[in-house]
Amino acid sequence: MPTANRPQYILLPVSPLFIAFSLTCAFMLNLLPWGRWVGAPDFAALVLVFWGIHQPRKVGIGVAFSMGLLMDVHDATLLGEHALSYTLLSYLAIMIHRRVLWFPVITQAMHVFPLLLFAQAIQSIVRLMASGRWAGWLQFIDSAVAVALWPLITWLLLAPQRRAIDRDHTRPI
Template identity: 75%
Template sequence: MNRPQYILLPVSPLFIAFSLFCAFLLNLLPWGRFVGVPDFVALTLVFWGVHQPRKVGIGTAFLLGLLMDVHDATLLGENALAYTLLSYLAIMIHRRVLWFRVSTQALHVLPLLLLAQTVQLTVRFIVSGKFPSWYYFIESFVAVMLWPVVSALLLAPQRRAVDKDHTRPI
């Protein structure tokens, strides 16, 4: 119950851009034949939408969605629609989610990721008439299992002390 509270440093906009760029590069890797590889851009967008809603918003999500549409050679706007909806919902619940521990935050993120995948699946089904399989949704569960790791990595630069003082409890 008495876990330590950290006062986080302000996040650098360059670090946010770097993390989104790295997530985009991870999505560019040829993972296509593997089942369960998460959408790293969606996961990073949810993280920054929850933690920094004023710096990463719907416009960023739309732009990254268009870039992913071009890369995946899918219907233009499919990922953009899903990422925009995902970002909006993450911004909408950001105050509530931050009160919970990281493991509980992951449970709040799961419906958002499942909804984004459902939107993508619906658009693909309307256009092509093909339903991939139920294994398609494993990506969201893998992304939720990665949420504590992503949280630790992306919050690490904000947790460092500017000046170390060992007598200060926070």
């Protein structure tokens, strides 16, 4: 929905190397020790949702499953816990990608919030069934923190694709 005060960017095609770099960085952020703190977002899930919405043909369910297995190995959790939640998260992001892109970034964040909550709920249910341990309701703050980071993540990951608004006056685009 274009408005007079919000510039509309023509985005360049995204590089597969940049997608791989962003997923690697998100995984590395999850490896840092703050991952056990309450309120620490799951950066891999956030970046997977972002690319699932913006590039559903390049980052799909297979990439999400692979990232989930990597997170399972890192966290030493039940093999498939993160893989299941990331796969469902990616599937749901791909399902809503056409609708979400029409909204401003803040409204996009409100669409992403239930997806992240759902992924966390799946992980909690699998962990509860496998080990009998419940981490408590406080763990769902992670999704709220991730949604608060959505505008920043959107700005960072779309930055290499943006053209200057008035780059060349001789070209119509």
